[in-house]
Amino acid sequence: xxxxxxxxxxxxxxxxxxxxxxxxxxxxxxxxxxxxxxxxxxxxxxxxxxxxxxxxxxxxxxxxxxxxxxxxxxxxxxxxxxxxxxxxxxxxxxxxxxxxxxxxxxxxxxxxxxxxxxxxxxxxxxxxxxxxxxxxxxxxxxxxxxxxxxxxxxxxxxxxxxxxxxxxxxxxxxxxxxxxxxxxxxxxxxxxxxxxxxxxxxxxxxxxxxxxxxxxxxxxxxxxxxxxxxxxxxxxxxxxxxxxxxxxxxxxxxxxxxxxxxxxxxxxxxxxxxxxxxxxxxxxxxxxxxxxxxxxxxxxxxxxxxxxxxxxxxxxxxxx
Numbered sequence: 001x002x003x004x005x006x007x008x009x010x011x012x013x014x015x016x017x018x019x020x021x022x023x024x025x026x027x028x029x030x031x032x033x034x035x036x037x038x039x040x041x042x043x044x045x046x047x048x049x050x051x052x053x054x055x056x057x058x059x060x061x062x063x064x065x066x067x068x069x070x071x072x073x074x075x076x077x078x079x080x081x082x083x084x085x086x087x088x089x090x091x092x093x094x095x096x097x098x099x100x101x102x103x104x105x106x107x108x109x110x111x112x113x114x115x116x117x118x119x120x121x122x123x124x125x126x127x128x129x130x131x132x133x134x135x136x137x138x139x140x141x142x143x144x145x146x147x148x149x150x151x152x153x154x155x156x157x158x159x160x161x162x163x164x165x166x167x168x169x170x171x172x173x174x175x176x177x178x179x180x181x182x183x184x185x186x187x188x189x190x191x192x193x194x195x196x197x198x199x200x201x202x203x204x205x206x207x208x209x210x211x212x213x214x215x216x217x218x219x220x221x222x223x224x225x226x227x228x229x230x231x232x233x234x235x236x237x238x239x240x241x242x243x244x245x246x247x248x249x250x251x252x253x254x255x256x257x258x259x260x261x262x263x264x265x266x267x268x269x270x271x272x273x274x275x276x277x278x279x280x281x282x283x284x285x286x287x288x289x290x291x292x293x294x295x296x297x298x299x300x301x302x303x304x305x306x307x308x309x310x311x312x313x314x315x316x317x318x319x320x
Contacts, residue, residue: 026060027089029053030068034086038076090156111301112141118153119146119164122245123289126264128164131313135306142302150216155294161303162310166262167287174292177307179314182287183263184224187275189255198278199258202227202234209257210236214243223260224284231284263319264289289314 032042033053043050061068068082078086119128124146132144153163155174166182188198192209199205202225212235213221220241222233239257242248245265252259253274269275291307293299299307 023060023063025056026063027093029056030060030082031086031089031093033057033069033076034078034082110141111139111305113300113302114143114145115302115306116145116159116161117147117163117306118158118160119148120150120166121148122262122265123164123166124148125246127289127314127317128310131310134313135309138309139302139305142306153292161293162306163292165290165292167290173295175295176290176292177311178288179291179311180289180317180319181263182289183319184260184284184287185263185266185270185277186223186258186260186279187252187266187270187277188258189253190273190276191255192252192257193276195255198276200278202232202279202282205234205236205258208236209239211248211251211257211259212236212238212241213245213248214241216243225279225282226284227282264317267319 029042029046029052032045033039036042036045039053039057040050043053046053057068064081064085066081066085067079068085070077070079117128125148129146132146136142136144147158147160153160153165155163164179165176186199196208199208205223210223215221220235220238222235225232225234236258240248240251242251245261248259249261249265249269251257252261253269258278266275266277270277291310293303293307
């Protein structure tokens with residue numbers, strides 16, 4: 001059997017081998033079609049003709065007694081059965097790829113290869129990116145790809161290995177490891193405080209100029225507090241709204257109003273006196289900054305050493 005071609009024919013006269021080879025070739029072709037979006041593109045990716053891909057998928061459908069694709073002259077889409085089969089197959093394929101990566105790393109020595117990292121924009125700029133230089137110096141054979149986006153990381157679709165997120169995640173397939181606290185502070189410039197004073201309670205915010213943050217979802221982010229032991233959220237009337245946390249912070253520095261920001265953004269500015277804080281007695285509970293990765297029993301070495309390095313380095317930072 002030609003092992004260089006996943007769709008090669010098995011030896012004649014072996015029913016078990018023939019059945020397995022048909023299933024294996026069909027699964028390879030099926031996943032290639034899903035990933036590429038068409039039979040023709042899947043054929044190009046596998047180095048075979050479109051008709052060979054189609055035959056392999058048809059044999060698989062016959063074995064499963066189920067149609068996996070809706071096919072038209074212009075489009076190819078998964079059926080409900082196809083979606084279920086793909087979800088189950090993807091896990092197995094990822095395990096095989098992981099096993100190959102692990103064995104390759106064992107043979108080749110130090111951790112190496114590509115590492116794709118996702119982070120929210122503000123946290124990525126302020127905290128993650130500055131720590132990558134030390135990691136790169138320690139593991140020069142790992143190629144880092146940092147992507148800053150305030151939208152939730154799509155581990156499977158975007159091939160993300162590790163993501164940094166704010167607050168807890170409700171996803172049973174993702175391991176979330178808390179790194180540092182995520183404290184929220186209400187801040188203003190000293191000039192604003194002298195001219196307008198500072199609020200003494202959450203209800204006083206309506207009498208102040210406020211600067212809001214629009215999230216990637218399009219919603220304006222709530223300001224979070226804890227009043228008399230109970231969580232309280234509100235969106236105060238705003239003079240300015242930005243969809244970038246750094247612009248919110250800059251507007252506060254410029255004396256445009258009050259802003260609620262994460263402690264990692266403001267700690268240095270508070271120490272230097274460029275900002276002042278208020279409503280500290282009504283700050284919300286810590287939400288936490290988390291390092292997230294897909295649940296795996298055996299992480300590739302490049303991911304494992306990155307998690308260990310960043311966990312140690314971030315916990316040594318002072319955001320008080």
